[in-house]
Amino acid sequence: MPQSESELAARVALADKVAVAAALNLIEDRRPQSRPRIDALLHALSGARASGLDHRVGLTGPPGVGKSTLTAALAREYRARGKTVGVLAVDPSSLRSGGALLGDRARMAFDPQDDGLFVRSLATAGDTGGLSSAANAGVEVLAVAYDRVLVETTGVGQTETDVEHVVDTVCLVIQPGSGDVLQFIKAGIMEIPDVIVVNKGDHGKLAQRAAADLRGALERLRSAGMGGEPAVWNLPVLVTSARDRDGIDALVDTFEAHLAAVSGEAQLARRTHGRVAWAISLFTRRFGEHGVATLGGREALHEKAEGALAQGLTPVGAAESLGALYLAAIKAG
């Protein structure tokens, strides 16, 4: 049934599942002729619900640590607390065939009558690393419809389109005895997560020791002047067992506490920063490094994108206007 984007946005705000799905279908549409409709939808969505009510949490970590089971357990806990939940499970599997198996739903037992839970898988096959523009937009759609948005993905701190730009709270999930943390510390990206979870706590002592080691390592980083801003938020390390549903309520408490600690100005700044990154990534995907150079380098591009967003453009619209600037510069040059 053909309908305007503003009608669609209004139905999304009412958490009408068919409308939410239709909005997600639209934002996944990569045809150039669909861009104006996506822009119109995002514009309509931004006015559809008072900002600041929703909370976006990203769960990231290496494959096999139990993120899907943890996401399912968190969704259940939020529902038990009366919060509605939208889940975006981003599948990074990039295959030569372009095909993808989106397996996450298999781990989630859910009640089909529950209007307060929505799960969507999104394949990023074909994109070079990070989240796709569709994932960015997907979070915007779900955030209008649901109180809490969970984004499940792999990869953190590698490109400007990673999960930290899409969510308010980044939760790094690792498993005991994996040595993943060492890799993150070495890579110097320990400031990115807001919460660290050692999952598979059913491994008992191994999990507790991993958590203790991690807390020690973070303490040493902090005393060396690295590892985040302890004045605002002291990076907590939790142990969960998604399988046995242990530690899930404490994790949700921690997410809520983080939301309270960073809400207001800080949250707004973070979201704005994320939207800038989104607009820039859309632009660079189309026009590449040549586009960046033509518009005066990274910093200048960043300022221009900020300006466009400040005028009320959506990231998609901002990318379009940056594109227009680039094409004008090419013509003039």
Place this chain on the structure above:
Amino acid sequence: MRTYAGHSTAAASNELYRTNLKKGQTGLSVAFDLPTQTGYDPDHPLSLGEVGKVGVPVSHIGDMRALFAGLPLDQMNTSLTINATAPWLLALYIAAAEEQGVDRKLLQGTTQNDLVKEYLSRGTYIFPPAASLKLTADVIAYTVNEVPKWNPTNVCSYHLQEAGATPVQELAYALSTAIAVLDAVQKGGQVAPSEIAKVVGRISFFVNAGMRFIEETCKMRAFTELWDRITKERYGVAEESFRRFRYGVQVNSLGLTEQQPENNILRIVMEMLGVTLSKDARARAVQLPAWNEALGLPRPWDQQWSLRAQQILAFESDLLEYDDLFAGSRVIEAKVAEMVDAAMREIKDIEARGGVIEAVESGYLKQRLVESNAARLRAIESGDQIVVGVNKFKETAQCPLTKDLDAAILTVDPKVEGQAVQAIKLWRAERDDQAVKAALAKLRATVEQGGNIMPPSIEAARAGVTTGEWGGALRDVLGEYRAPTGVSGARLDQPSGASSKESLEALRKRITELTQELGRRPKILVGKPGLDGHSNGAEQIALKARDVGFEVVYEGIRVTPEQIVASAIEEGVHLIGISILSGSHLSLVPQIVQTLRDKGLGHVPVVVGGIIPEADARTLEKAGVARVYTPKDFALSNIMGELVDLVAERARAHAAK
């Protein structure tokens, strides 16, 4: 000799058992329906269409009483094919026997009680793997002294081969399962160390035998050798009789074909040779499938034909007059040694991964099976593996045996389900509520505290607790498990032959073009509704669809029609594929189609695959199903091509509106 039987109601099955015993059958083998196997009562929403279908529903002691009415349980040898709810059905059996005045120490029989193969192949698991292992260990610890003639577990490699396992995988995974069970019993502390040898002696196996019958002979010799070694070295069992590899066989169903089905009787005979030729590794019991299994439920005559094959081998041939035919054969011994070494390596690898339970939870084992099965199907499609009548020698005269098959296939009266729903309501209304509540509270407390499940289950059985209530109480405490599907990590198709490579590339190109037309990649949902857990077909379709370039959402087994429709909406899919093998397609599929229409998604095409008789296929098409696929559609590439066409057609028609 016995036949695996049970259907409709406890009373009808009782009559069947009495008839079979009169014909000279020596034991009973009870088939339970899927709700009973998965811990639901007949009035649970997931039981829809499944009550009394693949076996008998047993919901409480009243049903158990009726099932064995007039059959003296101290004289019966009863095999219960039951797994997740094995402790409960054994409790009902013990309670029913005691009502007959039979001491439980006299009871003889078997509970299948092997959960690992349920996670990997058969799908009737309920609880997480570690919790399941504890329940299995409880049954073993209880029976070793309380029901000493009972075989508490029957480790199954049968279903692993049906899921695609190679002989080495079958050896390694089954033996790793037995190791996990024995380790759990040993560590659980419920059995005295001096009694472990006795426990080892009560473990039996259920094995598969396929068409490569020389290799299968070697596999059985390898099993015997490995089990002897493991029980001696790992568990220090001195008594040779306790170390004997005791096994029964059901020969392979996977290789039976829908095309020229009369050839299957020849396959069945050869498969039987693999487990009988070698005296040192001969099966204690052999069950043969019917020649027409790939077409629908076999009739009594069809089963008789298989029984006759066995009798002719045993009584007309001279096989049983000789000692082992292969002792000293260099060819056989070299092959056995090779398999023993390879299986040992795999067993050690599983141990290094933390044991079989960890390897189930991580999805490792399932993924290996899915890959093996995919390789098998690819070899058949490309012609590298010849299947007579399927990919070679396809010309055939009309088979007189299949002329009236549609009319002759057995079906269960649809009224059975409604009657069972009424009956369970009546049962609940008439029993002592206080006693039920107390029994359930005690059951729950025992599970929470980690005590042995058997004593409170027997008390609950006496109090009139139902199968669904027992399952529900344990689900509450232990949680419900959804096993890894094994498909998301499986390796991408690398076709060998030039022509199959070409067809794969052609399909990928068409999907890329369709992606440009649709604006996003075509996405399909593979759904497995109902309680049927045989997921091989669904997995292979999901895998192939991914390989040709679809985005695929596969949710695993045991979902309701409502869940499938909800997922289809949320995921924005272009097509829904449904797989059903339990025979409940006529109840479940039209419901999915109707719910889709109600939600305004009538334009999303639905296709169905499974063991679906011709007449049912027409009914489904009338109900709005776009395509019906059966086992004879073995060329997955052709199916994929049709799915691409279907998505394109429907999307264009919908866009034009």
